[in-house]
Amino acid sequence: MADEAQLRALMLKGLAGDAAAHRAFLTEAAGMLRGYFRNRLRTRPEDAEDLVQETLVALHTRRDSYDPNYPLTAWLYAIARYRLIDFLRRAKHRSHASLDGIDVRDDDPVYEASDARRDVATLLEKLPEKQRTAIRLVKLEERSVREAAESTGLSESDIKISIHRGLKTLMRLMAEEQAT
Amino acid sequence: MKTDDLIEALARETEPAKPQPWRMKLALTVLTGLVVAGLLVAIGLGVRADIGVARMPVMMKALFSALAAAVVLPMAVQLMKPGRPLGWRIGAALIFAGVSLLAAFIALMGEMPEHRWEAWMGGRGGVPWCVVLIPILAAPTAVLLTWLMRSFAPTRITLAGAAIGAISGGVGAMAYAMYCPTDSVAFVTTWYTVAIAVCAALGAFIGSKFLRW
Structure with a gap:
């Protein structure tokens, strides 16, 4: 797993527009987040x-x-912590029982990637048409922005x-659908 | 969708990120809030009749209020973005509140005992209305600042709301100074501080609802 300096270097390259670095950053971040949330x-x-x-969409x-x-790790975990608190708050709102088994420990073991329970692709359907189309074409059908x-x-x-607005809305939809 | 596919999708066609010009936005937001609050005072409450001769105390009260907003500002700026430590910034705000209340105490001790109550409450049988009016005048600034804060990524939203409330309270108090008929030091340092603290408390509550993202 990448350390602070490597992760930061990837992030800064990604911010400058380097897609490969941004992908690498998100991949590393996913591993860290998985440990944190699991x-x-x-x-x-x-x-x-x-x-x-x-949280990846939020990042x-x-x-x-x-x-x-x-x-960078402070930034990343601040967002992760916020998403977790928001999730717990929502879960509490719906039912108290579902909070059983939530435990906070300091060591974060590493887990493997797996499927999520909900499907992001189906949530796309709930976006306004323009945002949905833009995300579908560029992010899923792999066309360039120009195309x-x-x-x-x-x-x-x-x-x-x-795309940007759509992804922000998508993250909110993801959060809302969760904790049901 | 698998997480790896999501990452692939997110990273596609990555654009350079544009840094937000937050200083300008923040300055404009606060300025707009101040102008709106000033108009509210001019239209709703009326500028005090003796503003010509009372320029000095009005200035002092506005300055005190501006200072209150200014000591909270660094905290709000830190809270706009995730993972930035607050450090001394919470302390600065608390010290300001403490010093204000201490100043009120010292000023009161300097008064003749029979005048103390009057100096503190703003005249015989006076009620410190500023505790109600300043939060009302703070509202426009608070709405604008909340809107600005939402365009960033606050992760400690209750605290961010409190900071927004306190800044807005300071801005509201600056406008309120044009109306406020009481010039006693103990009155201002006590009740303006209390009014701004009320704004911070309201802000904390509102922030925890409206700053979610």
Whole structure:
């Protein structure tokens, strides 16, 4: 697993627009998040993976909130902790019983990747059409922003903004669907 | 969708991130809040009639309020982004509140005992209305600051809400100074501080609801 300096280097490259570095950063982050959430939601590994995915979208859409003057891991875990608190708050709201088995320990074992309980792809359907189309074309069908702009008749910046807004909405939908 | 596929999708077509010009936005937000609060005072309460001769105490009260907002500002700035430590910044706000209350005590001790109550409560049978009016005048700033804060990524939202409340309270108090008819030091350092603390408490409550993302 990458240390602070490596992770930070990947993040800064990603912020500068390096897609490969950003992918590597998210992959490392996923491992760290998985350990963090599984350890705190020990009886509910599917919820943990949902939270991993939700937090990855949060890290991505809010990546401009990273301040390079401070440690990257502090930024990452601050967001993870916030997503966990938000999740627990929501779970408490719905039923008290579902909080059983939540435990906080300091050591974070490493787990393997697995499927999440909910499917992000089906949540996409709930987005406004423009955002959904932009995300589908660029993020899932692997077309470039320019191609997406051409095929939809929207401008390139419109596509980029739609993707960004759509992903933010998606993260909220992920959180809302959870804890049911 | 598998997590690896999600990562693949997120990382596709990565654009350079644009840093947000937060200083300018924050300055404009606070300034707008101040202007709106000033207009509310001018229209709703009326500027005090003797503002011509009372310029000095009005300035002092506005300065005190501005200082209150200024000591909380560094904390709010830290809270806009995840994982930035608060360090001395909470202490600065608490020390300001402590010094204000101490100043109130010293000022009261300097008064003749029979005048103390009057100096503290703002006149015979006075009620410190500022505790109600300052939070109302703080509301426009609070709404704008909450909106600004939401565009960042606050992860300690109750604290962020409290900081927004205190800053807005300071801004509201600056405008309120134009109306406030009481100039006693003990009155201002006590009740303005209490009013701003009320704003912070309301802000904490509102923040925990409206700063979620």
